[in-house]
Amino acid sequence: MMDSTNQHTVRAYGDELNQITADVARMGGLAEAQIADAIEAVSRRDEGLAQEVIARDAKLDELQREIERKVIRLIALRQPVATDLRRAVAAMKIATDLERTGDLARSVAKRSLSLVEVEPLAPLTRSIERMGKLVAKRMKTVLDAYTSAEVAGALDVWSHDDDIDEHYNALFRELLTYMMADPRTITSCAHLLFMAKNLERIGDHATNIAEMIHFEVTGGELELSRPRQGATDPVRSTEDPS
Amino acid sequence: MIDTRPTLGPAAQGQGESPGLIKLRTRGVNVFYGDKQALKDVSLDMADRAVTALIGPSGCGKSTFLRCLNRMNDTIQGARVEGVIELDGEDVNARSVDPVALRARVGMVFQRPNPFPKSIFENVAYGPRIHGLTQSKAELADVVEQALRRAGLWDEVADRLDQSGSSLSGGQQQRLVIARAIAVDPEVILMDEPCSALDPIATARIEELIDELRRQYCIVIVTHSMAQAARVSQQTAFFHMGQIIEIGRTEDLFTNPREQRTLDYITGRFG
Numbered sequence: 088m089m090d091s092t093n094q095h096t097v098r099a100y101g102d103e104l105n106q107i108t109a110d111v112a113r114m115g116g117l118a119e120a121q122i123a124d125a126i127e128a129v130s131r132r133d134e135g136l137a138q139e140v141i142a143r144d145a146k147l148d149e150l151q152r153e154i155e156r157k158v159i160r161l162i163a164l165r166q167p168v169a170t171d172l173r174r175a176v177a178a179m180k181i182a183t184d185l186e187r188t189g190d191l192a193r194s195v196a197k198r199s200l201s202l203v204e205v206e207p208l209a210p211l212t213r214s215i216e217r218m219g220k221l222v223a224k225r226m227k228t229v230l231d232a233y234t235s236a237e238v239a240g241a242l243d244v245w246s247h248d249d250d251i252d253e254h255y256n257a258l259f260r261e262l263l264t265y266m267m268a269d270p271r272t273i274t275s276c277a278h279l280l281f282m283a284k285n286l287e288r289i290g291d292h293a294t295n296i297a298e299m300i301h302f303e304v305t306g307g308e309l310e311l312s313r314p315r316q317g318a319t320d321p322v323r324s325t326e327d328p329s
Numbered sequence: 330m331i332d333t334r335p336t337l338g339p340a341a342q343g344q345g346e347s348p349g350l351i352k353l354r355t356r357g358v359n360v361f362y363g364d365k366q367a368l369k370d371v372s373l374d375m376a377d378r379a380v381t382a383l384i385g386p387s388g389c390g391k392s393t394f395l396r397c398l399n400r401m402n403d404t405i406q407g408a409r410v411e412g413v414i415e416l417d418g419e420d421v422n423a424r425s426v427d428p429v430a431l432r433a434r435v436g437m438v439f440q441r442p443n444p445f446p447k448s449i450f451e452n453v454a455y456g457p458r459i460h461g462l463t464q465s466k467a468e469l470a471d472v473v474e475q476a477l478r479r480a481g482l483w484d485e486v487a488d489r490l491d492q493s494g495s496s497l498s499g500g501q502q503q504r505l506v507i508a509r510a511i512a513v514d515p516e517v518i519l520m521d522e523p524c525s526a527l528d529p530i531a532t533a534r535i536e537e538l539i540d541e542l543r544r545q546y547c548i549v550i551v552t553h554s555m556a557q558a559a560r561v562s563q564q565t566a567f568f569h570m571g572q573i574i575e576i577g578r579t580e581d582l583f584t585n586p587r588e589q590r591t592l593d594y595i596t597g598r599f600g
Contacts, residue, residue, distance in 0.1 A: 093598040100597065166556060168583045171596050306585030 100165050107157050107178045111185070114150045115230035118185045121147070121192035122226060122289060126219035129199040129282065130212055137203075140196035147189035154182040169306075177303035181233065184292040184299075188226070191285040191292075195219075198278040205275050214261060215282055218254045222286045225251065225293045233296065238304050245297035245309060251290035258283045348563060349377030352517060352547035353398060358412035360393050360402065367393045369571045371412070375564070377516075380539060380548040382558035382579065385568035386594065391551045394568070395519050398549065399435035400428045416517070433460055436510030440522040442502030444494030444509075449486050452494040452505055453477060456513035472512055480508035481538050500531025507538065511546075518542065520550040524557065536561050555595055559583045567591045 095101040121140055128137035158179040161167060167175050202212075225244050232240030262276045262283075298309045353375040360368040368390045375381045383391040393402070400421060402408040414421045421431055433456065444452050453473045456462075463469040473490075477483040482504040486497070494505055503523060510518055520539075524532040539548060539561045552558050558565050558579065565579045567588070575582065575591045586592045 093593055096597050168555070168559070168595050169586050169592055172584060 097165075100171075103157070103161055103165070104167075104171060104174060107154060107161065107175065110150060110154050110157070111178045111181055112230070112234045114147060114154065114182060114185045115226075115233060117143070117147055117150070118188045118192070119223065119226055119230060121189050122219065122223045125192040125195040125199070126216055126223065128196050129202065129219070130216045132199070132203050132207065134200060134203055137196040137199045141193050144189050144193040147186055151182045151186035155179055170303075173303045173306060177299040180299050181296050184295045188289050188292045191289050194285050195282045198282055201278055202275060208265070208272060208275055208279070211258075211261065211265065211276070211279055214258050215279055215286070218251070218258060218283060218286050221254060222251060222289050222293070225290055226296075229293045229296045229300070232300050236300070236304055238301055241297040241300035241304075242309075244293055245301070248290065248294045251287055255283050255287040348379035349547075351375065352377040352417065353549070354413070354415045354418075355394075355397070356413040358394070358397060358410065358414060360390070360397060360411075361409040362405070363407045367571055368397075371568075371571075371573050373566055373573060373576060375517075375547055375549055377547045378543060378545065379564060380543045380550060380562040381564045381566065382562035383549065383551045383566050383568060384553075384555055384558050384594075385574075387553075389568040390571040391566075391568045392521055393571075395437075395521055395549060395551050398517070398519055399432045399437055401432075401437065403428055430460075433513045434515055435517040435519060436513065436515035437519040437521070438503070438506055438510055438523050440525050442499060442506050442526070444497070444502050444505050447494060448491045449477075449494050449497070449505060450490040453508050453512045456509060460513055462513065476508040476512035477505075479511055479542070480504045481534065481541070482508055498531070500527050500534060503527060503531070503535060504538065507535075507542075511542070515546065517547045517549065520548065522551055522553060525553065532557075555583075567594065569594070 121143060124136055124140045127133065128140060158175045161175050162172075165171075225247075228240050229244045232238070232244070259280065262280050266273050266276045301307065301309045351374045354373075356372045358368055358371040359366060371390070371394055373381075373394075383394060385391050396402045397410055397414055398416075398421070402410055410422065416431075416435065420426070421435075445455060447455070450473055453476050454469055457469060457472050463472055474483060474487075477486060482501060485501060486492075486505075494502065497505060503526075507518075507523075524535050527535065536557065539550070542548060543563075550558075550561065562579045564576065565582045566576045567574045567582070567586075567590075569590055575586060575588045577587070582591065583595060586595060592598075
């Protein structure tokens with residue numbers, strides 16, 4: 088592995104790059120907290136916490152714009168190449184994934200507000216909670232990989248994308264069964280279904296971030312060989328509502 | 330061990346003619362100035378219809394290497410060149426090779442434009458005339474016009490061909506020198522920092538010209554500007570302390586260099 092810890096001759100250049108990386112790490116911490124709190128708000132039926140998640144999302148949007156501004160400025164003024172270029176581009180793309188992650192967490196929090204008003208569906212809520220924890224863990228692993236610039240953690244997340252998909256598919260079937268058995272649960276189930284979809288998409292963003300970490304560190308692309316779910320997946324191929 | 334295979338892939342070729350076969354090939358080139366070794370075991374393939382950029386810090390040997398390719402080092406006292414340098418498979422240092430004829434096939438453009446103290450026309454006509462390339466005045470005038478057109482200078486000088494070459498601006502002079510080099514119908518054009526004395530607009534015009542010319546010639550350019558190497562070349566060789574550290578497709582070398590020293594140099598770090 089090549090070492091890019093040597094100082095730039097122009098020290099301010101190195102400082103600017105480090106600042107961008109630090110901003111992305113900070114944004115990652117925030118996004119992680121948003122996912123955890125959104126799930127917590129669902130499982131505890133905690134309206135206050137849900138409102139907090141919704142309000143805090145603006146901070147992520149702001150950070151993303153700030154990172155983007157800094158990266159564009161760096162590209163314009165410093166013309167980064169090689170490891171520096173990859174680091175700057177990865178930061179900008181990861182910031183976008185984190186911003187989207189924040190939007191999805193906010194959406195989960197919003198839907199939890201609607202769930203508070205109806206009877207709880209305890210087993211389903213627990214399923215969402217389990218899936219949420221899995222997604223949150225995945226995001227944590229990938230963000231740890233980012234701050235330590237370790238490809239192994241990123242690869243781990245990247246190659247286990249199907250766990251989340253399986254969870255989602257199982258939940259989808261479970262929800263369908265509930266709705267068919269008792270149409271009064273349809274409103275709650277629809278909300279839960281969207282939550283599950285949002286969580287699954289957060290998992291996709293974690294996978295994207297893993298790809299960017301791999302690109303930043305190695306200069307190579309992972310995308311071509313990504314283990315994608317295909318037409319063999321019954322849910323995605325026929326009934327996926329999204 | 331340095332991989333010396335040509336490294337031009339489809340993505341680097343861009344528009345127009347694609348790179349051809351190996352035009353220039355060197356193996357194990359050593360150059361000594363007196364006791365001092367300036368180049369160590371340099372092996373590099375340079376493809377036809379492609380630009381090869383040589384980059385590296387001052388004193389790394391890139392200009393010395395460039396000068397080997399048309400035997401300009403012959404003119405330096407105490408300089409000794411070892412190793413294989415082939416143009417189309419022919420050893421350029423063979424006794425049978427006339428260095429003057431070689432330099433007509435392998436033209437050179439220098440850092441500072443160096444027009445002869447003659448008219449614009451005579452600057453370009455000089456080469457074809459001494460090499461006896463034309464039969465008549467009309468033919469010579471045609472060769473001069475074609476060379477000036479290919480150098481992108483014709484429209485600016487067509488009405489003042491009899492004026493002195495040194496009356497032109499720096500950028501125009503550099504294009505005049507390029508026209509002079511291509512008037513003798515060379516196969517290779519060597520450029521040693523051709524833009525370092527020019528402003529950004531004149532530089533852009535030369536770079537545009539290089540991109541035009543590479544459809545027809547094998548071009549080897551030494552440049553201190555890494556951005557320029559990235560812009561104009563398809564293959565880049567990084568020199569350091571008389572050796573080639575890394576050869577690669579330009580695109581790869583600037584996004585993902587394989588060697589730590591290349592990385593440190595191109596990203597502006599201490600080695």
